[in-house]
Amino acid sequence: MVLSELAIRLNCTEYKNWVKAGHCLLLLRSCLQGFVGQEVLSFHRSLLAATPSLGPRATCRGGSRCSPRARQFQPQCEVCAEWKREILKHHVNRNGDVHWGNCRPGLWPVDAWEVAKAFMPRGLTGKKGPEECDAVALLSLINSCDHFVVDRKRVTEVIRCRNEIMHSSDMKVSSTWLQDFQVKIQNFLSEFKTIPEIVAANSRIEQLLLSDWAVYLPEGDQLDGCECAEGTYMSISQVNEIEVELLKEKLQELYMQAEEPDVSPQEISDRLAAMKEFLRNNEDLRNGLLEDMQKLDSLHLQHQKPEAEEPGEEPPASATEGCPPAKIRRVP
Known part of the structure; x- marks a missing residue:
């Protein structure tokens, strides 16, 4: 489920740190x-x-x-x-x-x-x-x-x-x-x-870096940061927009590096594989980055022999279908 993927990501301290820094x-x-x-x-x-x-x-x-x-x-x-x-x-x-x-x-x-x-x-x-x-x-x-x-x-x-x-x-x-x-x-x-x-x-950056984010499930279950003071909230779509924007910039960085003669195809391949694995496990993010991934794949294939397609890989489902509302704590 999309909501459970979001909860897993934002309840991983190191990933949440990465998103907050971004x-x-x-x-x-x-x-x-x-x-x-x-x-x-x-x-x-x-x-x-x-x-x-x-x-x-x-x-x-x-x-x-x-x-x-x-x-x-x-x-x-x-x-x-x-x-x-x-x-x-x-x-x-x-x-x-x-x-x-x-x-x-x-x-x-x-x-x-x-x-x-x-x-x-x-x-x-x-x-x-x-x-x-x-x-x-x-x-x-x-x-x-x-x-x-x-x-x-x-x-x-x-x-x-x-x-x-x-x-x-x-x-x-x-x-x-x-x-x-x-x-x-x-x-x-x-x-x-x-x-x-x-x-x-x-001032806003200082508050952001010192605060925590909390994921609230509609059923009333609270994950991470439930003891934080009252604040304002971001919806799933708002935090997803931040994540996608950061990932787009990361993919653009990879795209630029793939054109550099001093960066080996293997290094680009390894970074692309890590990104693919991350997106494979996060359907809600994957749909917003399909065009970017295809663009990078196309360039990468110019730098090495085409590899066999991975068996059993299916096209991604909708990122928002059946997703219930949830709120995510942020600073004012």
Whole structure:
């Protein structure tokens, strides 16, 4: 039954820790989006003010020859070459990895977000603004662009925690890890004491990490956390939405890694197998991720010989059919 699967997941402390940490990253993403969007516009204006020749009247004359590929970009016109030099002046990793392939250089004079993507991880070519980016993309921008005056060690610590969450093969983290994560994410958020939405998110994250969630069955049976004080609740669909969003990000991470030449097909195969096993045991989550799994399977088959289909595997049933209502405790 779907409800029993949910109860098993959320009454496993390590899995619940993983979901709570991931939920914190979703809250972090939401509170950073507006701030980052405004700062990127400010950064772009400062570049144009300092170097008027980079402005809207500047036109790329290299056409397709000025199209970057991955980390490689050799501008074929002076406008794009000058923009590249200016971006590198403000790039913390100016001598390291810069994912030029994220950008459309011809838009740099008029589109601030196209400039911002030069400071972000690969795979963001189609993203048109901060509202389309995940937490690690926004954190990487803050970390890599010197327009943001922050303690970069605090930023990299949160990025490292995020990567550990996404790379956890069993979607579990210990309570000790979660406590350390709380310190690191709140150290980072303390850098923005004058930004009201970030201050509010910091308070909500603190309450979330210190609280427990409780699963209440309609028949009156209570599982886990039944002695917690009264609070507000999430429905099954709300907590399921958080889980699916985290798993989608994890699958996207796998999809990106499968395209990297330095990641072995066997490593991708092992991670995919772990995800398949998890979803096989959790029907309510599986239905929301079928398209993502098929996409990753298709790419993975390009990296190794097709394996025989597993015997007896049946298509998933509906995730919500016959599911009674239940409530899950959360913080206000």
